[in-house]
Amino acid sequence: MRGNIRQRGKNSWQIQIYTGKGPDGKYHRHLETVKGRKGDAQKRLTELLNSLNKGVYTPPGKVTVADLLNQWLQGYVKTNCSIRTLDAIQSIAEHHLIPVLGHIQLKQLQPSIIQSYYSQACEKLSARSVHYHHRILKQALKYAVRQGYLGRNPCDLVDPPSPRGKHMRTLTQGEVTDLLVVASSNSHYPVIYTAVSTGLRQAELLGLRWRDIDIASRSISVNRALYKRRGICQFIEPKTAHSRRRISMTSKLAEFLAEYRLERERLYHQMGKTISLDGLVFANHEGKPIDPGVLTHNFARIAKRAGLQGVRFHDLRHTFASLMLLRGAKPKVISEALGHSSVAFTMDVYSHIIEGMQSDAMALLDEVLPAAVNDAGKNNVNLTSTF
DSSP states (O other): OOEEEEEEETTEEEEEEEEEEOTTSOEEEEEEEEESOHHHHHHHHHHHHHHHHTTOOOOGGGOBHHHHHHHHIIIIIHHHSOHHHHHHHHHHIIIIIHHHHTTSBGGGOOHHHHHHHHHHHTTTSOHHHHHHHHHHHHHHHHHHHHTTSOSSOGGGGOOOOOOOOOOOOOOOHHHHHHHHHHHTTSTTHHHHHHHHHHOOOHHHHHTOBGGGEETTTTEEEEOOEEEEETTEEEEEOOSSTTTSEEEEOOHHHHHHHHHHHHHHHHHHHHTTOOOOTTSBSSBOTTSOBOOHHHHHHHHHHHHHHTTOTTOOTTHHHHHHHHHHHHTTOOHHHHHHHHTOSOHHHHHHHTHHHHHHTHHHHHHHHHHHSOOOOOOTTTTOOOGGGGO
16 A cells, blocks of 8 residues: 555544655655545545656655646646647746746745746846746646645735737738738748638648648638647647637638649649648648748748738738628637637737727717707706606
């Protein structure tokens, strides 16, 4: 038996687990008291045994911030988040949090130490970046509280830097036309045109296969995405049900993709190849995945030549949403097309566009409501007689 529970008093239980042999050759054990019901103690015992089985168990009294971050990454983030999210968090932990805070034992991690870290980090990084560090550290320490390493989360007593609102660049109808004219002679034109026509993320576009394109029903199924991880392109399935979705195409896009496929079939025929349903829709001339970094840099050059300095590929997604909103599409429809987790999130992201539509909405209301009667003689009411 590697662990057991025994009652110490009313609503008090002692957990005991055997952690294996130590450097002295003797078997070591960990004792911990849990207040509450026996079920609470059993839940805690299960957590300890799971961490022991995963090889991420550390005696609570000696846990450092580095120990916690590594345990949290392996025990929670790795199994509950996408690979891209794991890489991002792991990079911040390894290059920022651990070098400065890693040596500190959790029980000695005071709010003032965390606040000092934020202050120093803001000297080199943006407030938005440091705020993201705060979110990561806070979630890791929340995990520490659940594991019984801490009684409360010290990040709750810290004031993180307030990030400035991120500038969102959306293109007007005229700017979209200018961009597509310049891009028309570029090999990446098909993916650029599809991006602004669907609002799909770059990774989702590069992961599309021909089996995902239904010309007859004018729809696209999003089932995977292409990410470049540590120099290697990988196809990853969506982590959430919202990201895995089916969206409609415009008739112009459906016609374009049908013609584009015929062009690709002729090209492949010349090379002695055929297009399969599992073949990539947007690929290089050899049929291999397009490098996301190459597409990003190439698009920046196209945008610059179109007089759109600083416009990113991701701004095509924002442009799709803004044009849809301005044309009267319902937020729920746009939210589903973008793969957002909720309509509320979509409304929050594009609130500035929605606010700008109030005058148009009032104009529509003005057409419906009759003009008010403003005749003092006919509408003279003695309010005092009412009471």
